[in-house]
Amino acid sequence: MNYAKWMNDIGDSFIGEMLKAAQNPSMISFAGGLPAHELFPDQALQRSFQRVFEEQGKPALQYAQTAGHPPLREWLASQHSRNGKPAKMENIVVTTGSQQGLSLLAQTFLDPGDVVFLEMPTYLGAIQAFQAFRAQLRMIPCDEQGIIPEELEKMLQEVTPKFLYLIPNYQNPSGKVMGLARRLQLLRVAQIYDLLIVEDNPYGELRFEGEKLPNLLDLGENVIYLGTFSKVLAPGLRVGYIVAEEDIVDHLCQTKEGVDLHSNNLTQRAVVEFLQEGLLPGHIETLRKVYKERRQAMVEAIERYLGDEVEMIVPAGGLFLWARFKNIANSFDYVEETIRQNVLYVPGSFFYTDQRITSEVRLNYSCSTPEVIDEGIRRLARAIVG
Amino acid sequence: MNYAKWMNDIGDSFIGEMLKAAQNPSMISFAGGLPAHELFPDQALQRSFQRVFEEQGKPALQYAQTAGHPPLREWLASQHSRNGKPAKMENIVVTTGSQQGLSLLAQTFLDPGDVVFLEMPTYLGAIQAFQAFRAQLRMIPCDEQGIIPEELEKMLQEVTPKFLYLIPNYQNPSGKVMGLARRLQLLRVAQIYDLLIVEDNPYGELRFEGEKLPNLLDLGENVIYLGTFSKVLAPGLRVGYIVAEEDIVDHLCQTKEGVDLHSNNLTQRAVVEFLQEGLLPGHIETLRKVYKERRQAMVEAIERYLGDEVEMIVPAGGLFLWARFKNIANSFDYVEETIRQNVLYVPGSFFYTDQRITSEVRLNYSCSTPEVIDEGIRRLARAIVG
Structure with a gap:
């Protein structure tokens, strides 16, 4: 089929692939940008x-x-x-x-x-x-x-x-x-x-x-x-x-x-x-409180399981934590192994237009409880650091 | 502002202008493609x-x-x-x-x-x-x-x-x-x-x-x-x-x-x-019946008020009747006068890529009752034929 030229210049949909992998119920996904659905009003x-x-x-x-x-x-x-x-x-x-x-x-x-x-x-x-x-x-x-x-x-x-x-x-x-x-x-x-x-x-x-x-x-x-x-x-x-x-x-x-x-x-x-109905401000307060706890849980889990292996930026808000592995070359290389370990992240290269090799990863904390975050980071550490 | 080139090649939004004119409550609009909202389930x-x-x-x-x-x-x-x-x-x-x-x-x-x-x-x-x-x-x-x-x-x-x-x-x-x-x-x-x-x-x-x-x-x-x-x-x-x-x-x-x-x-x-719930087939039956009555009302009103002035295609379904005025050159020329008479139609030229001059018009009958259709065609005849 003869598609528009721009379609040839892009690869397969990584987001789509990740969403499919995330449907496995035992998967812990730090890959998406999903809000916590249990908090939806x-x-x-x-x-x-x-x-x-x-x-x-x-x-x-x-x-x-x-x-x-x-x-x-x-x-x-x-x-x-x-x-x-x-x-x-x-x-x-x-x-x-x-x-x-x-x-x-x-x-x-x-x-x-x-x-x-x-x-x-x-x-x-x-x-x-x-x-x-x-x-x-x-x-x-x-x-x-x-x-x-x-x-x-x-x-x-x-x-x-x-x-x-x-x-x-x-x-x-x-x-x-x-x-x-x-x-x-x-x-x-x-x-x-x-x-x-x-x-x-x-x-x-x-x-x-x-x-x-x-x-x-x-x-x-x-x-x-x-x-x-x-x-x-x-x-x-x-x-x-x-x-x-x-x-x-x-x-x-x-x-x-x-x-x-x-x-x-x-x-x-x-x-x-x-x-x-005036419910948005109160709802946002709840989101802030819960996401802050989850951010904290992720920071602590990273310190616990990955210690000196990563450098991270502790976010003061939002949904994502950005971290760099110090002792690996390319975070993309670990996707298959982490999927086997039932945890998902997004390799940093996807956020660069030149698809560069990088040891960075993006981790989402908003849609997992602190316990799940702890377990997910444990799995991530096992898959990437061993 | 420096917009993409395709934006220079198109005119102002005629659809947008028509929708604005249609907000006047005494306007009878044959211009849109709106389903009859009173029938929405x-x-x-x-x-x-x-x-x-x-x-x-x-x-x-x-x-x-x-x-x-x-x-x-x-x-x-x-x-x-x-x-x-x-x-x-x-x-x-x-x-x-x-x-x-x-x-x-x-x-x-x-x-x-x-x-x-x-x-x-x-x-x-x-x-x-x-x-x-x-x-x-x-x-x-x-x-x-x-x-x-x-x-x-x-x-x-x-x-x-x-x-x-x-x-x-x-x-x-x-x-x-x-x-x-x-x-x-x-x-x-x-x-x-x-x-x-x-x-x-x-x-x-x-x-x-x-x-x-x-x-x-x-x-x-x-x-x-x-x-x-x-x-x-x-x-x-x-x-x-x-x-x-x-x-x-x-x-x-x-x-x-x-x-x-x-x-x-x-x-x-x-x-x-x-x-x-299985309600769609029955709803479609209702739509067919009501729209057929309205189509009929429009055909009859055109015969009554416009007689030999137009040639029309009687539609066997759908929302639109297409008609050609025999004694005018350009149906676009009558838009202002019909708006003054509180009736809207779409001039035929909008349906051609070359914006040709045509005496055709598109008339929508789905969102007006037979009485309103009769009055609207009467106004249209007055505005265009005089």
Whole structure:
């Protein structure tokens, strides 16, 4: 079959393979990015869906506006400011999860060969979304706070990208946080070079320690912001959103019209009901508490079973812990053995566009209890260190 | 802002403008393709969602498989055969509405400049989906049964398209049906030229008269089939699907992974519940009966108010009536006046890739009662004929 060229340039779906392996019930998976499903507020959501059926009825099942259900857009606008000014409904487009946000941005902005800057390493799903539109991906060197402004500036002198994609809070995969001073530095560079920034913030609310930092969206101009309910409510609902200037929102809607017309109408309305019940802040508190315990359990298990074998970045929030094995060359080489030992992780190479050889691994702690985390790290140590 | 090139080549969203105008409550809209919302089986769907929450609970809110919820794929497979053999779950990918099916096919198959063959005229949303991937669109001349095989063959001798897109049942916008002999002729040509056919069948179940005809999918090889629950259940749920050979399904899933990871998990499960309650066939009977009355009301109103002014194709099913005004040059010229008269239609030019001047119009009858249809056609006659 004669597929589009970009399909030849990508390998088989590693995510797909991992999801299949994760279906084995005795498997402990640190590979996904799954929220803890036992914490989903399913009863509150059930009430929300009931209320939509009872109070709004049939119109909730009809075609809807491409930009999203207006009350949801209003609520989302009320949660954000853009460069110090309140966002308006016209700045919001609701997406079918944040992954669609990435794909819509790619389709709306990228011609084949266009350059996109990324953090090194970065989210695999962003790499996939941009590669599908045949972008040239360039990774910017990072330190413990993310992108190094001098390195960004050096790259900007060489080539003009369509945008810079980054995750400032609890970055995927590294868990890093970009501090306030670094955010401001980065925005200064962006302003000088008229650089569009795509700020992806799926994990910002999952803060275990430290102060809440302002979004780049709120600190400067020329920022497109991606948000989602996947990590704070439920990913199966596929409700994400983009905040951007009106002209960009209009163009994203034109793209979205051809892509899926609009996102699930009933679900958008149910999310509004859930939000109006005022349950989200309390639910986020629960998530923070539980995920912090699990993060702690993973840190302790790593210290216990892997001791001097790894260097890790202890994340102050989010879902992922990034670690480097000191005495192996390539973390990819151990996937088969760890699957035999019934534990899954993602080898670091998947988060680099050059598929480099690395001894890094990404470990997810959000969907396993402390006991399971302990056992999983024990198995991992046995499989990799022996 | 520096958007992707394809965005410069398209105009403002006419669909978007029409949807805005349609929000005026005194507007009679024949412009959309909306199912009758008063017929939505909202109480049965409410029960379906309830059952998912009660019996499946939290896993229904988690991330899901990209190809779709397995029981839904199983059910869909049971409804289809491919070239005489039963379809399998592996032949199915669930999509976020059929519009996503079109976009996934475009992204998976099309490089900029690739050729796609279409019926003349054809569905605006398909034109949009394919233009977004910078395809060269070529329309094939049609007679009263759709694509003329000799014309197709002539075009195939000139250029090799990636695929031919068509709607064999109650075509959008023309309402035409492709007869069995024509289907077989077309498949013979397709086989000779190794032509991939994309068969879009959103309206097939909405049959008022005539025999049910077999799908191209079931009559030949090298067919990709698009189906949807939007017209027989509820479009706001955004549940469509594609039936294709396994290798194509695998590639579509790779694309979909980057596009939205998967479609709404909860909703897919609720649709399975609805289907298992066995209510779909009875609901479709209701739709047929009501839409047939409305089709009849529109035909009679056109005869009453427009008499010799128009030639129309009386559709034997589906949602749309296609008519040509005999004494005007360009149906687009009357949009403003009809909006003033509070009635909406889609000018025929939107269904041609060359935006030709035409006196044709597409009229939707599914979402208005016979009385409203009568009044709307009266207004239309006043606005266009005077």
